[in-house]
Amino acid sequence: MAAADHYFGPVTNPQPDDETVEERDEIELLRSTPVELILGNHIFHLIQLAAVHLAATPPQLAQAQLCIDVVAAMIKAGDVRLGEHVELYRNALAEVQQVYVRAASAPSSPGPDSD
Numbered sequence: 314m315a316a317a318d319h320y321f322g323p324v325t326n327p328q329p330d331d332e333t334v335e336e337r338d339e340i341e342l343l344r345s346t347p348v349e350l351i352l353g354n355h356i357f358h359l360i361q362l363a364a365v366h367l368a369a370t371p372p373q374l375a376q377a378q379l380c381i382d383v384v385a386a387m388i389k390a391g392d393v394r395l396g397e398h399v400e401l402y403r404n405a406l407a408e409v410q411q412v413y414v415r416a417a418s419a420p421s422s423p424g425p426d427s428d
Contacts, residue, residue: 349396352387356395356402359384363409372416381410 363380
């Protein structure tokens, strides 16, 4: 890799001759979309992923817990900077945390480290 090259490729180190139209469009879409919207989208995807693991038989507690912990960290770090929907994110997190507690305390559930 050349000294000017780095992990993010054309997003941060564009080479006009190497970019495709699709790459330019994708980069422009990322630049024009509010960061709060992108982060909110990721928050909900992670919450859905936690729910999928909690709905498994048996519940996959370790995977769900990782998703929940990452979402909690994102919400704590972003706080009101996440925009007008931050309370929605907090409520969704609280709901999936409650589902986790119920799954973890079910008599037949293995501990979070067992999967």
